[in-house]
Amino acid sequence: MANAQAESPGADGSAVQPDRIQYKTFYSTGGRLTIAALIITAALCTMDRMVLSMVVDPLRADLGLTETQIGVLQGFSFSLLFAVCGIPLGLMADRLARNKLLAFAVLAWSGGTLACGLANSFESLFVFRMLVGAGEAALWPVAISLIGDLAPKAYRGMLIGGLIVGQLFGGSFSLIVGGQVLESVTAGSLTHLPVIGSFEGWRFLFILYGSFGTLAILLLLTGKEPPREIVSEAASKNPFSGLRVFYDFFRANWKSVGSLYLLTMVVAVVQYSGFAWNVPLMLRRFDIGPQQVGLIMGIMSFAAGAAGSLAGGFAAKKTGKSPVNRCNVIIFAYCICISYGLIAFNPALYTTVFLIAIPSVLLAMAGVMSLVILQDIVPSNMRGVATSVNHLFASLIGASIGPVLVAMLTQHVFKTDDMVGVSLGLVVGPAMALAAFFAFTIKKEIVKKYDGMEASVADMAKPVKG
Incomplete structure (x- = not known):
């Protein structure tokens, strides 16, 4: 009787284990340490990315x-x-020890952040920022691969939401502490420090944030690695052999998976533009200092983003196993986010904060749903590389074009730094409108993919006649 409860036959004849057996690492102390390490690592990732x-x-x-x-x-x-670096790191995440891989990545990006504080030219900053990007490319491929094997489906959305909350906390901490440090430098409090001597405020911030990576590395090496759902003996010997497997999968499912990638790309233009220019906008548009801006933006970013991430995790649980319903949530969120473009009309301080806060809530919620959909339609043994390709689309277009386009509009079209808010609005408003339109057009592909999955499962469950 005990064995019958431990395993029961599924529709395809395979054994289906209860969550506490199949995902026993999730309920262990080592599993909880791994979850804590992922959240702290996500926080440090955003801190080091946003300090600039x-x-x-x-x-x-x-x-x-x-x-x-x-x-x-x-x-x-x-x-x-x-x-x-996202593609090879995603392939490694699908084959190698993920905790150790991520610990090495934290070492790389923390070192790059610290080195930015020692830079003395645009060229050296460019190289060190590339190192930060190379390391941070490992976070989400490793995290999605770990969560898929670590947690039951009912908890995956909440864990992804927890990681986004961690990132938001890191961003808020970065803004609040950064504002305090810069204000102290202005007041002369940090003109000379023990051991490290004299540093400009911006250099001190890079060095301080880069040193925090030690904590994440220790936690990652202490946490427990969950067993994988699908392991191929041949693939496990060569991490890059998974590229061919993913290529075959993508070729058969390019409309549904590719549509998600393209949607991520458009939304990334909005997100990275906001990350880069929301703070300079506040500093230049209103008569307030870096301490006040850091406090306002830090609290707002964390509160709005945390609410959106938790709402996304809750919505992922309520939508059950249906990526179609999750797609409806994304469409709703993107339609409302078009209002972000109103920031171009030079509104008052608290109206500006409100126009930034609403997209922060909804984009965080939609981001959770997008990653859960990716887990829904991509097999366990290729989630790492699938997530890496997702970030490839977001990075090459969103992170590269968004911030630079805002800067070029400000410098070459309006020719004054004070017009950065108008430039930001002209980029993010139309981009969100395009994202909303694109979400409507790709929903039918998600529906086709999901209906096909349901039909396949139903066919497998049918008794064989004759």
């Missing part, structure tokens, strides 16, 4: 950079290796 947006003006003044060069550092230099 907090120091745009002092860095420009110290190194004599242009607005377009800052846009390149915010976008292209980071996204270049972020996109290129």
Whole structure:
């Protein structure tokens, strides 16, 4: 009787195990440490990525950079290796020890962040930002692969939401602490520090944030690796053999999976533009200092994004196993996010904060749903590389074009730094309208894919006649 409860035959004749047996790592102390490590790593990832947006003006003044060069550092230099390294790191995530792989990646991007604090030219900053991007490319492929094997389906959306909350906390912490440090430098409190000596405020921030990676590395090496759902003996010997497997899968499902990738690409233009220019917009448009901006943006970003991420996890659970219903949530969110473009009309301070906050909630919610859909339609043994390709689309177009396009409009069209809000609105508003339209057009492909999956399962469950 006990064995009958432990395993029961599924529709395809295979054994189906209860969650506590199949996902026993999830309920263990080592599994919980792995979850905690992923959340903290996600927080550090965003901290190191966003610190540059907090120091745009002092860095420009110290190194004599242009607005377009800052846009390149915010976008292209980071996204270049972020996109290129994502594929091999995703393949490794599907084959190698994921905790150790991510710990090595944290070491790389933390070192790059610390090195940015020692840079003395645009060229050196460009190289170090590429190193940050190369390391951070590992986070989501490893995280999605781990969560897919670690947690039962009912909890995956919540865990993905937890990672996004971790990223939001890191972004908020980066803004709040960055504002405090820059304000202290202005007041003369950090003109000389023990051991490290004198540093400009922007350099001190890079060095401080880069040193935090040690905590994540220790936790990742302490956590427990869950067993994989699908393991191929041949593939396990060569991480890059999975590329052919994914290519065959993508060729058979290019409309549904490819549509998700293209949608991610358009939305990334909005997200990375906001990451890069929301803080400079607040500093230039309103008569407030970096401490106040860091506090306002930090609290708002965390509260709005956390609410959206948790709502996304809750909605993923409520939509059950239906990627079609999840797609409906995404369409709703993107339609509302078109209002972000109203930031171009120079609204008052709190109206500006509101126009940033609403998309922060809805894009976080839709982001959770998109990643859950990816898990729904991609097999376990290729989730890492599938997530990497998703980030490839987002990085090569979204992270590269979005921040630079805003900067070029400001510098070459409007020719004044104070018009950055108009430039931002002209980029994010139309991009969100395109994303909403594109979501409507691809829903039918998601429906076809899901209906096909349901039909396949139903056929397998039918008794054989004769």
